[in-house]
Every structure is written in C-alpha cells, then in structure tokens.
Amino acid sequence: MGKGDEGSAGRDIGLASRTAIYSMLGFVAVLFVAPLVWMFSTSIKPADQALSTPPRLLPSPASDTLKIASENYQAVWNDPVVDFPLYFRNTLIVAVLSVIGMVLSSAIVAYGFARVKWRGKKWVFPVMLATMMIPFPVVMVPLYVIFKQLGWIGTFSPLWIPAWFGGAFNIFMLRQFYMTIPKELDEAARIDGCTHWGIFWRIILPLSRPALTVVALFHFIGVWNDFLGPLIFLNDRDQFTLALGLQLYQSQTGNTPWHLLMAASTMVVAPVLVLFLLAQRTFIEGIATSGLKE
Amino acid sequence: MSARPAKLTRDTSWKHEATGLAWISPWVIGFLAFTAGPIVMSLYYSVTDYSLLEKPVFIGAENYQRLARDEIFVGALKNTLWYAAVSIPLGTIFAIILAAMLNTRIKARALFRAAMFIPTLVPIVASAMVWSWLLNGQIGLLNQALGWIGIKGPDWLGDRHVAMWALILMSVWGAGNAVVIYLAALQDVPTSLYEAADLDGVTWIGKFWHVTLPMISPVILFNVITSIIGTLQVFAVPYIMTGGGPDRSTYFFTMYLYDNAFRYLNMGYASAMAWVQLVIILALTALTFWLSRKLVFYRSA
Numbered sequence: 032m033g034k035g036d037e038g039s040a041g042r043d044i045g046l047a048s049r050t051a052i053y054s055m056l057g058f059v060a061v062l063f064v065a066p067l068v069w070m071f072s073t074s075i076k077p078a079d080q081a082l083s084t085p086p087r088l089l090p091s092p093a094s095d096t097l098k099i100a101s102e103n104y105q106a107v108w109n110d111p112v113v114d115f116p117l118y119f120r121n122t123l124i125v126a127v128l129s130v131i132g133m134v135l136s137s138a139i140v141a142y143g144f145a146r147v148k149w150r151g152k153k154w155v156f157p158v159m160l161a162t163m164m165i166p167f168p169v170v171m172v173p174l175y176v177i178f179k180q181l182g183w184i185g186t187f188s189p190l191w192i193p194a195w196f197g198g199a200f201n202i203f204m205l206r207q208f209y210m211t212i213p214k215e216l217d218e219a220a221r222i223d224g225c226t227h228w229g230i231f232w233r234i235i236l237p238l239s240r241p242a243l244t245v246v247a248l249f250h251f252i253g254v255w256n257d258f259l260g261p262l263i264f265l266n267d268r269d270q271f272t273l274a275l276g277l278q279l280y281q282s283q284t285g286n287t288p289w290h291l292l293m294a295a296s297t298m299v300v301a302p303v304l305v306l307f308l309l310a311q312r313t314f315i316e317g318i319a320t321s322g323l324k325e
Numbered sequence: 326m327s328a329r330p331a332k333l334t335r336d337t338s339w340k341h342e343a344t345g346l347a348w349i350s351p352w353v354i355g356f357l358a359f360t361a362g363p364i365v366m367s368l369y370y371s372v373t374d375y376s377l378l379e380k381p382v383f384i385g386a387e388n389y390q391r392l393a394r395d396e397i398f399v400g401a402l403k404n405t406l407w408y409a410a411v412s413i414p415l416g417t418i419f420a421i422i423l424a425a426m427l428n429t430r431i432k433a434r435a436l437f438r439a440a441m442f443i444p445t446l447v448p449i450v451a452s453a454m455v456w457s458w459l460l461n462g463q464i465g466l467l468n469q470a471l472g473w474i475g476i477k478g479p480d481w482l483g484d485r486h487v488a489m490w491a492l493i494l495m496s497v498w499g500a501g502n503a504v505v506i507y508l509a510a511l512q513d514v515p516t517s518l519y520e521a522a523d524l525d526g527v528t529w530i531g532k533f534w535h536v537t538l539p540m541i542s543p544v545i546l547f548n549v550i551t552s553i554i555g556t557l558q559v560f561a562v563p564y565i566m567t568g569g570g571p572d573r574s575t576y577f578f579t580m581y582l583y584d585n586a587f588r589y590l591n592m593g594y595a596s597a598m599a600w601v602q603l604v605i606i607l608a609l610t611a612l613t614f615w616l617s618r619k620l621v622f623y624r625s626a
Contacts, residue, residue, distance in 0.1 A: 155353075175586070
C-alpha cells in the first residue's frame, strides 16, 4: 500500500547516474505521451494546418484555438452518418450493465473460494485459473452460434450478460483480497448467528471496497475499449459502440480528414483518461497487485 | 488459521460441498455455457464443413489437412509467431529497464509512471487511429521528426518490409502496464540483500544480475506468459491499421480466423484454426514454464 510514493523507497545512486536516469526517463515519458498530445493538437486545428510542416501545437493564429476546436468537435458530434451521441449512449449502457454484473458475481464467487470450507474447491479453483489461458478466438465461433440461437445477435446481450457470471481473473483477485481480511471477524459474526450471506454482505463486501473498485474500473475500461466483441455480435449501425463507431467513422468516408478523425479519437479516449486522473492510485495499485503476489 | 473441530466438518461434509458450489454457481454456469460448451462445440465444428446457413457436415480431419497446405494460413501463423518473438522480449526488457530506473531514489516517480501507464488505457481503436496518423508516410509526425535529423523515414504502413516493424514499435507503447507491475515487484525486494551485496563490493550490474533479476523472476515469468497468451491473439490493431497488408505482411492468425468465420462463413475451417491456436498457446505456455524452471527463483516465505 502507498507504494511508489516519492522519497523513501528506492535505491541510492550517485549524482551523475541520477542525471542520466532523469534524462532517460524524461525522454521516454515524453515519447509515451507525445502521441496523445499530437492527437489532441491535431484535433484543434483547421484541416489545412493539420498537414502543415513544421508541426505546431496550436493553430495559427492561436487566438482562434477555441473557435476551431469547437467547430471540429461539433462537426464530429453532429456527423450525419456516424451517430456519436448514440454510440456514447450505447457504450454506457453496455458498460454499466456489464460492470454491475461483473462486480456482483465475481464478489460472490470469490467468497465461495475464500471463505466457504469445502473440499471441491481444491479442484475447481485451478480449473478456473486455467480458463484464463483460453483465447477468445477459440470460443468466438461457437459463441456466435449460441447467441444466434438465443436471438442475441444484433442486441447488446452478448456484450453484458456473460459478465453476470463472473470473470476468472476478477474472481481470483477478489479471492486474494478476501484472504487478507482476518478470519476472526467472520467467526465473531458467526457466533452472533450470522449466516454466510450475512458475513458476505455485512463484513466482506464493505471491507473489500478498494478491491471491488479496482474490478469495476478495469472492467469498465475493458468494455469501453472492446473492439472484437462488438464487431462480431453487433450488426446494426444503431447498436454500435464507440469503438465500432470510431472505426466506421474512419472507414466509411474513405478519406476522413485527419483533424476530424483525431477529434473523434480524443472524444473516445477522454472519458478513460478522466477516470484515470480521478482514480490514479486505485489504478496503479490495482495493476501492481494484479502482477500477482502468489 | 482456525482450528475447527475435525468431526464437525466431516459430519456435514456434503452440506459444505453444496454450500461451496452454491456460492460459485454463477461462475460454474457461465463456465459451462460460455467456455466449456463452446470449446467442445468448436472441436466438433473443426471436423465438419459448416457454413452457418446449413447444418454441419462431418468431414473428418480434412480442415486440418487443408490448413497445412494453406499458404495464407502458414503465412499468418509465421507473422504471428514472429511478431510475438520480437515484441515480447523487446517489451519485457524495455519494461524492466524502465522499472529499474523508476526504482532509484528519484523525485516525480509517480509522474513518470503515470506518463508510461496512460497509453495502456487508450482504446485500441483510438490508438490505431493516432498511430496511423503518426506513422503516415508523407505527413506523419514521426517522419517529420526523422527528417530533422536527416533521416528519410519509410512509408511505415505501406511498405511490406516495414509494416511489421511499425506494429512492433507500436506494441512497445503499451509497455506501461508491465512497468507498473515490475516496479511493484522491485519495491518488494528486501533492501538487506542489496546491503549485503554492497558489503561484498558487488557492482550495480552484478547486483542487478544476481539480486534483482532472481528476486523478480516469478513476476517476469507471469508477465511473459500473459504476454504470450495476449500477443498470439493480436487482432484489432492490424485489422484497423493495415487490414493485414501490404501483401499480407501483417496478416495475423486471429485475422484469418475472423475472416474465415465471419466473412467467408467457413465456420468449420475457422474452428480448426481456433483449435490450432489453443494448442499453440498451451504448448508455448508449457514450454515457457519448462524453460524457466531453473531460472525462476521462488522465495520461500
């Protein structure tokens, strides 16, 4: 917890190597952020300046920035063919339904692995871990057939209903988290007559809020970013998610101007970046612990 | 921790099993419906001729025999393995070096780390758009920048000898995830080990090689394995950016599988490919474990 904050941790080094490290890290950090800066910069320039050499960060004259930016973003938002407002709404619906299901079901299943004593889990748990190795392409053809028979193709159902049955990785992560909650709490509750459900609901869930937030955040981003799922299971333009919409926007006109394409991309990226800025710690700690401590 | 009386658990054992199963039942149902069932179905489809419009017709091993002769398939398989063989070691080494630099006593560590992590959050479709723009042969920022130092950049996505390298380069942009994980692992290495090495006069290279790497080796193994599984499925970025071209030089396994299943409606053939993919992933995972057994050091807690 609280790892990676400045100062205390880390290994001591001399001044020369410290300077070298600063410059290398700075260089890499700039390179990593540059594509996004350039995306945004292109999105606030008029068409002819997007292609200008040498490259500039702001349009010229710079005082026009706001005007041009709002023109570009409005052009994308109100595109006659690619309905971005609708795709925002679709993506949000799918993401919210999917996140609720994923968090609830994974939390419940993880309880079964962490807190209920039964012999079968010795066998089932490794099987669950092994399923993480199964590539999606292996199941996507039969899933398509199954969903078609269920009448789900061309609806949001394939994109969120499976989430209500939990995800192996999230279950694993939550189980690891539950294991760190002292068992004495359960036992005290049990003496007071609490059932498993009561322990889960009143003790484990409230204490697991940080881990549940990690699951919710990462699943939300996973759904927001998913491309292959919607590509296969949706076929009607009215149902598209943002990922598909963005691709449609690029391909349909064949020659979408770069400044508008970058404005559309920025719109798709922005919510995710805002989430990250709001919950930076949760993200970093979530990733760090998912890197597994046994 | 708790030492519950043994007889209690034995008497009501069936009840415990039922309770446990009930708790995990959502996952069991989902596993049967969305994973185990489809895998069995996929195995069956792989030995049939199935167009989705008509019932599957059993044709034995024909699909698999066809795969072996299919030059497009062999090409896609080679591309995929090559891409994985270059991008995984490159990404791993790069991420470990960055994490090691971040683990020194520096200021603004959180800022550097955030800068490296943010690209991993960008939706694949959006990053494909951004990189298509950056890598544009005539007016892309990358070639402009190369121009300033006197290098004439190639047509990154339009040249069949270069496109694969462009995608590999792009994959390194996603190394931030691994950087965060490695940094956490590095911070877990007990400082006493470094102090002991200092007393013995070990150089920093020696410390890195004999202390740091062994101590984080389980995390490296975990990361390499997840990368293998993920990289062998690469789809969206090449699908959007190059469409597999030019001349199928960036045509990958999953793209051919997708095309067969959903464009040519060769569901049986696609399923055979899916099984080949599964076997390759399992085999490479097993191979990695086997190769790592002498290299990975597990701390006995």
